[in-house]
Amino acid sequence: MSADLGHAARSIIDPELADRVLAQIDQDAVIDFLQGLVRIPSVHEPGDTREAVTYCADPLRTAGFATRFEQIDEVKPNLIAEYGDESSGPTVMFNAHVDVVPTGELSAWKYDPWGAEIADGRVYGRGAGDDKASVTAQVMAAIALARSGVPQFGRLIVNEVADEEIGGVAGAKWLAESGILKPDFAIIGEQTMNRVNVGEKGGAGQTIVVLGRAAHGALPWEGANAIEGMAEILVALRRELWPKLDGRTHPYFHHSSASPNLISGGVKNNVVADRCELFVDRRLVPGETVTGTREEIRAIAERVIAGMPGLSVTVEPRWMGLEASLTPDDHPLVRSMVGANEYLGYDTTISGFSMGTDGRFFSQQGVPTIIYGPGDPKLAHIPNEWVGIDEVMAATRAYALTGLSLLSGLQADGDL
Numbered sequence: 001m002s003a004d005l006g007h008a009a010r011s012i013i014d015p016e017l018a019d020r021v022l023a024q025i026d027q028d029a030v031i032d033f034l035q036g037l038v039r040i041p042s043v044h045e046p047g048d049t050r051e052a053v054t055y056c057a058d059p060l061r062t063a064g065f066a067t068r069f070e071q072i073d074e075v076k077p078n079l080i081a082e083y084g085d086e087s088s089g090p091t092v093m094f095n096a097h098v099d100v101v102p103t104g105e106l107s108a109w110k111y112d113p114w115g116a117e118i119a120d121g122r123v124y125g126r127g128a129g130d131d132k133a134s135v136t137a138q139v140m141a142a143i144a145l146a147r148s149g150v151p152q153f154g155r156l157i158v159n160e161v162a163d164e165e166i167g168g169v170a171g172a173k174w175l176a177e178s179g180i181l182k183p184d185f186a187i188i189g190e191q192t193m194n195r196v197n198v199g200e201k202g203g204a205g206q207t208i209v210v211l212g213r214a215a216h217g218a219l220p221w222e223g224a225n226a227i228e229g230m231a232e233i234l235v236a237l238r239r240e241l242w243p244k245l246d247g248r249t250h251p252y253f254h255h256s257s258a259s260p261n262l263i264s265g266g267v268k269n270n271v272v273a274d275r276c277e278l279f280v281d282r283r284l285v286p287g288e289t290v291t292g293t294r295e296e297i298r299a300i301a302e303r304v305i306a307g308m309p310g311l312s313v314t315v316e317p318r319w320m321g322l323e324a325s326l327t328p329d330d331h332p333l334v335r336s337m338v339g340a341n342e343y344l345g346y347d348t349t350i351s352g353f354s355m356g357t358d359g360r361f362f363s364q365q366g367v368p369t370i371i372y373g374p375g376d377p378k379l380a381h382i383p384n385e386w387v388g389i390d391e392v393m394a395a396t397r398a399y400a401l402t403g404l405s406l407l408s409g410l411q412a413d414g415d416l
């Protein structure tokens, strides 16, 4: 389930330089920043990030970063803050998202979702973990690096974005695909409980549509019922495909999976249904392909429907889909981040992220990408979301030392 490369990576961090950087990290300042950010309700809809990215930009600018906002949506600016010289070494990018999901039923909250209250060593609030803890740790780590005065070879970019929770169209997807951001290394802040995640699962959702023939509900033999056809397909998928997916494993991820998450069909209580639509959420492990995924669902659906006169079926992707991404364990980015965890005495386990992140857009463009951040993904999107103060501090230190290591000037010969 894991690989431990911590020891091999240890030598990259110079203790004297590390001390100088870590001395710039102050717990009160970090947690104050997080609380202030949680109190800005950058929530969907409309996912307005104007106040949140300005809040992040101000202290970075004070610390010497050149800051700007890039956007294609008036209310969804993305922050790009840069420090250092790209001609003197690699470009390292920290990325996380400032948009948050809605609170849901307020009566389910014990704490004000926009209050950022502290209790039992935790900060509570919508977005406290997902993803404002990562944003905070990245911003504060970057400021610590700049303020430390440690020589930097290369450029550090802090990129805090809009729109992650609704697919990144005005955020990371656009920044990556347009070429506005093409770093040499990308560290995506999401809830990995401060473990290094070297990739994420792929996604290839499929929409199955069964078409039949309408008839009076009292004369069903005159029609062909699309709902019945879909029911047979779903049973066949559960019996034949799901067990296969359970067997497709990878040491860093949960196994391959499929979940029928949306269904609709029929027109009226007394009409035989002439259409039924099912959406299957497919998540892929490394080795599975987007087209192979569609074909195996299609083969089962077509075989089932071939035995049901009057019905037809199509299987189409809901979007183009993406295969799983994976940065090799021995890549300098992975070794540097694991090395930072090792140096700090944290967990050096390597694993993968089973949910989607903005990292997929950068890895699709060939950018080596890892995912790392404070918080537990199980607490995201639920009432009483929280993050531990200790975790946020740990992530701040680890990001800072990873930046130090990648921008130390020791990367050129690839000898870590």
Ligand SMILES: [Zn+2]
Residues within 6 Å of the ligand: 097, 130, 131, 164, 190
């Ligand atoms: Zn998130």
